[in-house]
Amino acid sequence: MAVAGVATTGALVPAGSASAATIVTADAGAADAATSTIAANSSSIVADGTSTSTVTVTVRDASGTPVAAGGDLVAMKATHGTLSSVTDHGDGTYTAVLTAGTVAQPTSISFTVNGVAGGSKASVEFVPGPPVLANAQIFAFPDTAQADGTEAVVVVVNVRDANGNRVDVGDDLAFTTTLGRQVDLTHNKKGTYQADFVSTVAGVGTVGFTVAGKASPVTTQVTFLGGAADAAGSTIMSSADAIPADGTSTADITVAVKDAHGNAVRAGGDDVTMQTTAGTLSAVTDHGDGTYTATLSAPSTAGSATVGFTVNGTSSAATATVDFTPVPDAGGGTTNGGAGTTSTSGTVKAAAVGARVNTGGTTAATGSMAGTAGFLALTALGAGMLGMLVARRKPRRSE
Missing domain, CATH: 2.60.40.10 (Immunoglobulins)
Structure with a gap:
């Protein structure tokens, strides 16, 4: 191989002869693109x-x-x-x-x-350059799951620099959420992070992230829906605790269907029935949002009603109670007591002192002398006593 530089060559000559030396210069050859x-x-x-x-x-x-x-x-x-x-x-x-x-x-x-x-x-x-948290991309897919503690929403974060390039930040990234909990995290080493979230509480949550403890301003929302209807977790309530026992007054009874975790079921379509021990219930109305109502009409007899319900054929232990209160009559008393009793709220006028008054099935003793007959008897008694007193005070005749 030829190498650019300077070399000296010599040859043997007879004794007494002058020595000879030749200087040879080897220069690089022409430019070659391949080398x-x-x-x-x-x-x-x-x-x-x-x-x-x-x-x-x-x-x-x-x-x-x-x-x-x-x-x-x-x-x-x-x-x-x-x-x-x-x-x-x-x-x-x-x-x-x-x-x-x-x-x-x-x-x-x-x-x-x-x-x-x-x-x-x-x-x-x-x-990529350093991460710019405001440039990050975050999204959920799917963004909706059942609030059963098992089905998950998946949230993906792409960390980016000032020019939108994905930036890997290693283990410095952490997810945050206002609802549910994180159950998994994957990292592809190229600035993309993915986490799964589950919840047993229905609602809408906000998922975000931090890098080295600094929060990103970009977030995404996830939704957890109530699960299947559960009779044991569902509730019942009345619009009124008491209504008059007048045969016409009403109270609205509402059943709120919930899942096994107590989350409201936000859709209709479940088979809800109601039963009452007194009064009359209308047909049940499905409002399409997980609530069902029926109208309870009062009877004409005082008492109370216990209203129960079933969801998809399963009875609930929850009940609602409505009292039917007596209705006052024109004289200030009440006219619709329960069987064997008549409630009274006015003043009973006694026929005589110590008389007993029948109040519609129950005989009530009274010691009142406010009645007219009692007053007259007392007046007569007083007059007799006064006459006796006058007779005693009459002066004797002198003999």
Whole structure:
């Protein structure tokens, strides 16, 4: 292999003869693109549109010996980013400056020497910049699940830099949520994080994340729905605790269907029936939102009603109680006591002192003398006693 440089050669001569020496200079041959080389001083730069790497082509001859002079026509081309014009340094090296683009990706730089493609290429990686939390992307798919503690919503976060490139932040990312709990986390090492969330409480929650303890302003919402109707967890209530026992007054009875975790079922379609021990119930109305109502009409007899219900054929232990109160009559008393009793709220006028008054099935004793007959009897008694007193005080005649 020929190497550029200087060599000395000599030959044996007879004694007494002058010695001879020949100086031979071996110069590099013509530039050869196939053996010429290319390299970048920085193999990784930030994809921010400003970072740079200097790319150098060293021209060599066919034997790989660097050509020590300039003058060759060298051109470079990059698959991404921007290359400056090529500078000939006059010593067989040629440089250009590669400026990064704003997209994180690998870049390949090729070259030609005197129009012939070089035999090698240089590579520079455009890498993401630091994370910008406001640029992150977060979404849930699916974003709705049953609130049964098993079915999950899936939340994905893509951490990005100022130019939208995904940034890997390692274990510094943590999810946050206002509803449910995280049960799984995966990380693809390229800035994408995925977590599963479950809940036994129905409602809408907000899921976000932090990086190194700093919260991102971007969040997403997830929804957990109530599960299947459960009679044991469902509730019943009345719009009134008591109504008059007048045969016309009413109270609305409402059943709220809930799941096994106590979450409201927000849809209709369940088979709900109601039963009462007194009064009359109308047909049940399904409002399509998990609530069902019936109207309880009062009887004409005082008492109380216990209203129960079933959901899809299963009885609930929950009940609602409504009292039917007596209705006052025109004289201030009440006219509709229960069987065997008549409630009274007015004043009973006694016929005589110590008389007993029948109040509709129950005989009530009274000691009142406020009745008319009692008053007259007392008046007569008083008059007699007064007469006796006057007779005693009459003066005697003198004898």
